[in-house]
């Protein structure tokens with residue numbers, strides 16, 4: 001008998017493809033987590049396709065769903081996982097819910113992927129940034145903060161490893177015990193075919209003294225744009241930090257290795273579908289999630305993290 005671990009995942013739903021809840025639920029369930037999902041939007045597909053249609057859940061509608069759960073007294077969670085959020089009042093409601101759930105379970109961990117934008121452009125309204133800065137970070141105990149180069153510019157942070165670790169220390173002070181920068185756009189000493197990820201975790205040693213584990217990873221870059229990878233990353237970081245508490249190196253190696261296997265399988269399939277010399281389209285590049293079940297459950301380690 002294993003203790004049940006229950007995740008409330010408030011993320012996008014897409015009919016076709018894998019972003020948001022579609023990118024997080026299956027891999028978490030495969031690893032034995034109970035996943036309760038609230039769909040913050042229901043779209044036909046992600047917004048990188050030529051067309052997309054669908055509905056957006058309002059803050060009020062989110063509260064209605066949460067109320068139903070609460071009335072039945074089943075609002076007990078170990079983790080809350082959130083991603084792409086466009087609406088300020090929706091995000092504020094999420095924070096309210098997280099705070100209430102934390103009162104129910106003080107050990108609750110809020111894993112937050114503050115999606116802001118990419119490739120130099122914001123894809124969320126700017127008025128949401130203060131909510132992340134002032135409200136979300138404070139309740140985000142173990143937080144996954146996915147900073148792209150653009151996110152870094154948004155926060156006016158310079159691109160230097162030492163400075164990044166100082167920033168991660170600052171984020172620790174604001175709340176999260178774990179901070180992972182998933183793709184930093186830092187140049188890798190192994191060449192421009194590599195992405196650099198950095199992680200920092202506050203740990204308490206067996207003798208009670210506190211310190212910070214800092215790690216760095218250089219992972220092979222694939223020449224294609226994937227959607228839903230950030231969501232999968234956040235879900236896997238949640239799972240593997242749960243399964244390897246106090247060992248950010250192991251948790252990140254497993255997380256990145258899952259990413260590698262899923263991306264490789266996706267790329268192989270996409271190229272095959274597109275045909276010789278043609279670039280795959282967004283539909284062909286949907287993550288090969290179901291096909292990657294075994295790699296999600298037990299990823300062969302392909303990237304070694306360096307403890308700094």
Ligand code: ADP
Pocket residue numbers: 118146147148182183195197219220221222223224225226227228229230231233256259260263
């Ligand atoms: P998002 O999907 O939110 O833009 P990121 O770009 O931060 O997310 O990517 C999250 C993770 O997905 C990265 O840490 C990496 O492991 C993996 N990843 C995403 N795109 C690529 C790529 N082109 N090549 C290799 N890994 C990738």
Ligand code: PLP
Pocket residue numbers: 012019020041043045046047048083084115226227228229230231232
């Ligand atoms: N949710 C929706 C509806 C999206 O369209 C996207 C990206 O286009 C995402 C979530 C985020 O995906 P990613 O994990 O690539 O940041």
Ligand code: ZN
Pocket residue numbers: 113115146229230231
């Ligand atoms: Zn993302």
